[in-house]
Structure formats: C-alpha cells, structure tokens
C-alpha cells in the first residue's frame with residue numbers, strides 16, 4: 219500500500235493533479251493508439267517511484283495523460299507480463315495506481331491467438347469473459363482498502379459497455395467477434411494439443427496478459443472493457459512469431475482505436 223500511495227502521489231505532483239476518468243492499457247503493437255490522445259503529460263515508468271520497467275520489444279514504458287473526446291484519460295503505453303519475471307503484484311501495480319488517481323473505467327487491449335476456428339487473423343474480439351490460468355494476483359493478505367477477500371467475477375467485462383461497442387461497431391462498419399479469453403503464463407506459444415485443450419474448455423482466444431489487470435480492477439469495483447486483436451490462429455498450420463504478432467496488432471489497432479475513441483466519447 220505504501221508503494222502504491224507513493225507512486226500515485228508522485229504522479230499527481232508531476233501532472234499538476236490530473237484526474238483521469240478512464241484508464242487504458244495498450245497491448246502488443248497497439249501503442250499507436252496513443253496518437254488518439256491529446257497529450258498533456260507523459261511520464262516514463264522509470265521516473266515513477268516503485269513502478270516496474272518493461273523489457274519486451276514493442277512495449278514502450280510510459281504513462282500518458284491527456285484527453286480523448288474531451289474526457290481525461292491515462293494510458294499505459296507498455297504493460298508488465300508475468301513471463302518477464304515480475305510478481306503478480308508488480309504486473310497489477312499500475313492498475314492500483316490508476317484507481318487511486320480516480321479512474322472510473324478500465325479499457326484493456328491485447329494481442330491474442332485465435333482458438334475459435336471461425337476467427338481470422340486481424341479480427342477484433344470483444345472479451346465477454348475470461349478463464350484465468352495465471353496465478354491469481356489477489357493471493358496473499360487481502361487489501362481491504364481496495365476490495366473484498368472474495369470478489370465477485372460476474373459482469374467482469376461490463377455488459378452495458380459491450381452493448382455500446384456493438385452499436386458503435388455497426389455504425390462504423392467494424393467487424394467484431396466476441397469470446398472468452400484464456401490468460402496463460404507464456405512465454406511459449408501453445409502446442410497444437412494446448413490450443414485444442416483451450417478450445418475444449420471454452421476459450422475463443424489465448425494470450426499472456428489482461429486477466430491479472432482485470433481481476434485487480436474488478437477487486438476495486440472498476441468496470442472493465444477488453445478487446446483482443448487476433449494475431450494468429452492457433453489451430454491453423456501457421457506458426458506464431460513475435461514480429462507477425464506486432465504487425466497484425468498494428469493493422470487492427472487502427473480499427474480498435476476508432477472503436478475505443480467512440481466508446482470513450484459515449485461513456
């Protein structure tokens with residue numbers, strides 16, 4: 219708690235007490251979304267006390283404060299993954315900090331592998347629910363200041379916002395898929411047997427992020443909206459590779475940005 223408070227105090231001081239309404243976590247290759255923000259402040263992770271620093275290629279490390287459609291937002295350009303060796307407390311640290319800064323909503327994006335065989339590379343999937351196969355970030359003494367010991371996970375991905383996203387996508391002619399995201403540790407991509415296993419347990423897409431941040435946001439009662447860019451189809455014959463993931467992410471990122479901007483406008 220001390221670490222979280224110190225980070226949020228330092229951010230308030232550095233941003234002239236900027237009050238974000240929406241928090242946004244930008245996934246692999248989707249950092250370009252930051253161009254949609256009228257930037258007021260940019261803080262590098264390394265300049266924020268207790269903030270981890272990201273190590274993966276394609277992941278910048280800064281918090282961007284500014285406006286989208288007149289609303290105050292804070293965006294994480296670069297997130298922390300469990301496979302990098304961070305603890306789950308470190309992975310979710312920025313979400314606690316953003317909540318202390320006052321966010322009322324969390325938007326999360328990621329690159330994911332398609333498990334649902336009707337998905338195509340470059341599809342956007344609205345996350346309707348998740349399956350957590352990472353360690354739970356709430357293991358350990360409960361931080362009662364933030365939320366209950368046994369948080370409810372119904373409506374984990376806010377139904378009303380999903381409905382709004384659907385309406386916007388129709389209007390903007392953006393094709394959407396819907397499905398369950400399974401969060402795994404990585405860093406290996408899945409074997410064919412593992413993709414089949416994820417399909418069998420009810421997943422539509424698989425990735426190595428998002429679930430920890432959403433669990434921690436829901437612990438604090440912050441509504442979430444999540445979207446995956448399908449960068450590869452696990453059950454097809456093509457191989458996953460990080461460069462391809464970044465490229466597909468970038469292309470679909472433009473459509474995702476349009477959807478996010480419209481959603482934020484209508485929140």
Ligand code: HPA
Pocket residue numbers: 329330331332404406407408424425426449450452458463
């Ligand atoms: N598996 C896990 N994570 C991913 C994948 C995948 O196939 N594609 C992009 N992120």
